[in-house]
Amino acid sequence: MKKFIIWGLVTVGAVVLIMWKLNANKKANEAKTAFVKESNSGDVPVLIQRVSTNDFSQGFLANGNFAPIRELSYLAETSGRITRLLVDEGSVVKQGQAIAYIDGQIVSTDLSAAKANLDQLRVDKERYEAAFKTGGVTQKQVDDVKLQYDIAKSNYEAAGRRVSDTYVKAPISGVINKKYVEQGAYLSPGTKMFDIVDVSRLKLAVAVPESQVVTLKKGQKVKVTSNVFPEASYEGTITFIAAKGDNSLNYPVEMEVGNVSGKELKAGMYGTAHFEAPTAAKTMFIARTAFVGGVSSNEIYVMEGKVAKKRKVIAGQIIGDQVEIRGGLNEGDTVITSGQINLTDGTPVVVQGGNK
Structure with a gap:
């Protein structure tokens, strides 16, 4: 009899416990349903930023x-042996200053021969021109001697240039940064001699x-x-x-x-x-997080009254977590910087924490 009573009490207690648990679950589900229903029909919580313009330096x-402002490698322009080297690495030189001498005996001889030939042809040219006036020579003979004279003059100038090239002069002012030759070395045209900076x-x-x-x-x-x-x-x-x-x-x-x-x-x-910019410009910046889908979208939400409105803006340069706005916003506008994932154009919103 006692066992029957005990089992009866246990059964009743179990039934009561199950009924209580079912009732508690029901209330919890009703509360969740009410919360979801309220969330779906209520205002979306967001964070905002007031737009203002501030001085911004473009520096x-x-x-x-x-x-170096100028640098070059000096190459030999004539053949010959270096008889004197007047500079070393680190030497400071002025433009036109002699920095080396090359044996010019052969080219000097060529210059003397070219000058003698030019002088002779000058006399011949003058003689032929005088004879042409009296009919002693033809125009063809005068033209030929003039041609020979012009060629001799060019040869003389070239020989003079070769003699001048035996005096190596600095083409620019600067410092001998590197020396590639020594006194006594034999040069050929194109041999690198110095680096000047x-x-x-x-x-x-x-x-x-x-x-x-x-x-x-x-x-x-x-x-x-x-x-x-x-x-x-x-x-x-x-x-x-x-x-x-x-x-x-x-x-x-x-x-x-x-x-x-x-x-x-x-x-x-x-x-x-x-x-440095001469003056600081008035510039408008907003948080990078305000953009929908990234800065390149140029789309944000602004808070107008108690609803969110999508707006196109013109984004400028990005500095840290701030983005320059070059158009589409006015000072005093309210930009939504968080919660956009739950927004569409016209969605009611409420500022988190109650601060507006």
């Missing part, structure tokens, strides 16, 4: 390496992105610094802006940089160009 930095001024070549190269112009002054002399400032002048960029849409820009006495920069050193 930027670009790095590159210094190169002019570092009185330098060139700095940098690459500038497309969004910034449009702010530059030839002749513009640029501040230039170097890690070697961080305390010094050098003045550069833009001399070249490429008309075509590379595959990364960077444009080569070159500037001429004056050296500073006592703190001379050398070719190959690292330099930084400081491109």
Whole structure:
């Protein structure tokens, strides 16, 4: 009898427990259904940003390496043996300064012979011209002697040039950076003799992105610094802006940089160009997250009253997590920066946290 009562009580308790659990689940499901129904028919929570314009400097930095303003490799223009070598590596030379002498005995003899031949033909030409006036010679004979005289004159000038080439002179001012010959060496035309570089001024070549190269112009002054002399400032002048960029849409820009006495920069050193805008421009920026499907879409949502409205804008340059807006927004507009995935044009929205 006792066992029957115990089993009865256990059965009743189990039934009560099952009924209570079913009732609790029902209430939970009803609550979830009500929440979903409320979410589907209610306002979508979003984050917003008030649009404002601020002063924005267009200045930027670009790095590159210094190169000499001029450099060349001097090649021998005549044959002969070097009799005197007047410079060494590191020597400073002026344009037109003699830097070597080449044995010119043979070419000097050629010059003397060419001059003697020219003098003789000059006398012959004058004699034939005088004789032609009296009918002593024909026009053909006069023309022939004039031709011989012109050829002799050209030969004399060429011989004089060869003699001049035995005096090797610096074609530019600069420094002998490399010497390839020694005194006593025999030269042939085209033999490399010296590398000469002019570092009185330098060139700095940098690459500038497309969004910034449009702010530059030839002749513009640029501040230039170097890690070697961080305390010094050098003045550069833009001399070249490429008309075509590379595959990364960077444009080569070159500037001429004056050296500073006592703190001379050398070719190959690292330099930084400081491109500065004369005045700060009023610019409008919004968060990058405001764009639907990425900045390239040029689509955002703005909050008008309590609804979201899709709007087309014109995006400019991207700086960090901010995007420049060049059209489509006005100062004071409210841009939605989060929650766009749940939005369509005209969807009611509410600002998270209640801040508007």
